[in-house]
Amino acid sequence: MRKMRDIPDRDRPREKLAKRGPQALTDTELIALLLGRGTKGRDVSEVAGDVERYLRGTGGKPSYEALLAIGGIGSAKACEIMACFELGRRYFGDDDVTGTRITRPEDVIPLVSEWRDKKQEYFISLTLNGAGEVIERRIVTVGILNQSLVHPREVFADAITDRAASVILVHNHPSGTLDPSVQDLGITRQLVEAGSILGIRVLDHIIVTKGGYVSLKELGHL
Template identity: 35%
Template sequence: MDIKPNNGKSGKPHHAGHRARLRQRYVEKGANSLAEYEMLELLLTFARTQKDVKPEAKRLLRRFGSIQNILDADKETLMEVEGIGLQSATLIKLVKDLGTIYLRQKQIKRKAINSPEDIIDYLRTSIGSNSNEQFLVLYLNTINEIVAEEVMGEGIVNRLTVYPRKIFENALKHKASALILVHNHPAGSTEPSGYDLSLTHSIQETAAGLGIAIHDHLIVTKHSFLSFSDRGLL
């Protein structure tokens, strides 16, 4: 379908000037000058260069309720929204992944980790919002800097298998002196299961024999977390 021009003289689509004004307002005054739907609209203009994308931005917010939920959604779910194709969904996921990298570099790279609060924002972003369960191990050196992170298991919803032998092979490879265990609970509860407790104790026993400390085991969700250390479970 042809797009009607704004007037008979310019031949430009009616939204062209609006895009320019939106971009200029962001450049001059920053994000606080835009509503959330306008931030989304501005983002989508980089994927849909020839179309008014305000309706798509508003549909995304109606469907997911918040910017956080939009960024946490997978590409397939995003593409269920009318007007959101693969290019737009990919751009949204790219923003989320860049944010995760930013938090990783800001919070954990070559920084001494002394409490869960030092890394929890990153962990909530990286695995807390995942729809499937994931088990992550952070490997620390003698001054509690994280030297590596490895995903040691992935499962569907609440079914996850972790092999401690592989955890310690990586610990030796990274010359780690301590570990922080992390996994998410997609259902939202932070209470440890019987499997969580038995797995932690098994890993702790093996670690003690190798002279490796287990500083903590964190259960992370999108909005909260539980520390085994704080709860007295380690």
């Protein structure tokens, strides 16, 4: 992990947040921003990394005593972290999609289950923040039978508005086949290239049917 002093000013958490919003920051960057500085012999990035690894296994319920056991975390910082989690719990909405963390294709399927057996082709975009959590789920286009025409501007206009760090694309095949078509592969390449220019990564393109799903990333097309 790079030390904070070795990171260019424009890529440091505070500058990154001011320019792109908090959604663009990773968990470790958000924690580093909260901590502000490290301690003697421990860079803030190192401390933030240790805190992030601890928080990952807490289920959103960190312990004050456990935070104090992390090198570089004193009472004041432990209290600030606990306060952030409590505020998050108090203000967190009831949306069953927003905030869902995506780590693998299987995590996406419950979020798009209502479109798996549609008679028309639906093209859906999930925008994600820097922590891999869903910001919004949107229908981009609705096609006819087995064809859905998608333009990059339709996918990335909302992603830019969301200040998304990445997107996952999903569409259904009314025919029931999971084989990606030539058109599927072509639009995927086009969207990956457009996302690269905009700084919004296309993490995956998933095809779903009533009987299953296939990830173009796992097939090696991304």
